[in-house]
Amino acid sequence: MPVIGVLALQGDVREHVLALEEAGADAKPVRRLAEIEAVDGLVIPGGESTTLWKLATAFELMDPLSKLIAGGLPAFGSCAGMIMLADRLQDGVHGQQTFGGIDMTVRRNAFGRQVDSFERDITLRDDEYGEPFHAVFIRAPWVERAGPDVDVLAEDNGRIIAVRHGALLATAFHPELTQDRRIHKLFTQIVKGSS
Template sequence: MKIGVLALQGDVREHLRALASVGAHGMSVRRPEELEAVDALVIPGGESTTIWKLAVAFDLLEPLRARIKEGLPAFGSCAGMIMLADRIQGGIDGQQTLGGIDMVVRRNAFGRQVDSFEADLDFAGRGPLRAVFIRAPWVESVGADVEVLARAGDRIVAVRQGPLLATSFHPELTGDARVHSYFVEMINQKPVP
């Protein structure tokens, strides 16, 4: 199984390292033909407007949307969460996402860079997990088919809908690979007939 990491901007190396630590084969994805070669995709943290604009420039936006709509498993962290949201608040005029998760995400909801913080979360019932929030979004609301996996206080910070996973924090920065392990387990799950 090949797991791509969208390598337009953001924490690409860190995600590749985390995937390798759980025994997954990761590869960078910058072109449509590289996207076609992967079985799953990680959309890293970075800056969502930059990722969107570069996806357009590299002719990846529509192929990404198509693969996600076809059921490609994908995991987005921070800016990647924004990219997987069906709707966003606080985006720039005309900002587009890839969509796929029935949620409304607020960009930079936890504040500016100076407001970055760490917190311990219960992620998907897997015990305390240290989470790093950097100019992080939060989830304002979710649709009926979206499972909430973690909260920071009363704010939703991790969700899953079918083969899509999103976190507003950066698990790739902590050395704790449980979120990446969870994603690999999701990919390996057999669909129920």
Template sequence: MTRPVIGVPVIGVLALQGDVREHLAAVRDQGAEALTVRRQEELAGVDGLVLPGGESTTIALLAERFGLMDPLRAAVRGGLPVYGSCAGMILLADRLLDAPPGQETIGGLDVTVRRNAFGRQADSFESQMSFDDGVGGGPLHAVFIRAPWVEEAGEGVTVLGRIVGGAADGRIVAVRQGNLVATSFHPELTGDRRVHALFVDIVRRSLAEKAGTAAGNERGLS
């Protein structure tokens, strides 16, 4: 049997609100095809998805209005690789602190996230932080804009990054759980592409696993 060919991964960026264009450019820099996702049929055609920064309550409300919230939850449960930055981290969290009443999330990450943990817009800042992507490269320069942080992470969650120094020293700002990655900061606004490289690699590995499973199923039926 011919083994399925793994092509260029197709990665969508949820384009309801937020910094969509910057994520599209960062994904393309990693050799993936990038497209906007606003409808359920567009979501069904991607191999991975980015949830951009923006206003998490607005994104959640628009996702409900566009009929995307339940399909997004189903996609996460089904193993779709998803990366969330800032508001995207909030949307992926199973639990929230300091959230407005009734705020919905997509969920999937076994974390408790505190919204606006570093303060309001005027308290936005840039900082060097530790980041463990399995490759190295030293500290990562990160941009935080009305950013959340992870207050508590479940046993199955790997901490990828923490703040170094200052009042927030040691706070968790980057995590991974299986095919899900989330950061408090905005790597799309800097020239450091390590977070996007990590995510695109996760998508490629997911595609390879699916191709291997398909090939095995074909052999089993032959």
């Protein structure tokens, strides 16, 4: 059973831990570098990307996490976590940094402010169930451009909202806020395949 850490700086940590456990992983919150180095995969939850960046800087995690991800640590980012896994940002605040790893440009708050949050059924590509996934978007980003090696897993009205790049997975929405565990099962399978 893979051990997957959920980066516990802010966001839906508890919800991701529960979703991962239901998807067949041994999941736990992680905050320190030694804890992160001991897991097989890492989830970067939603929240606020500039706050995540500042907290990761304060905990001295920016460079080590960037290196771990570049070195092959499987990672899944939801919402702000998608922003943190992007190689490039559009509409980032001055000096904002990401962990990077996915060859994509992400636009922060692309779907609008908090009051513009919404839920919608989406179709996941190559999903054996074929049933719509009920996606929750909260101040969500979208992918402006994805590199040629990035697999687009879902779109909403032509906007890219879920991608996979090797052992890295990212969604603009919050799968941990639903009872549908397909995304967490996919990430658990990615982590198993990488160990």
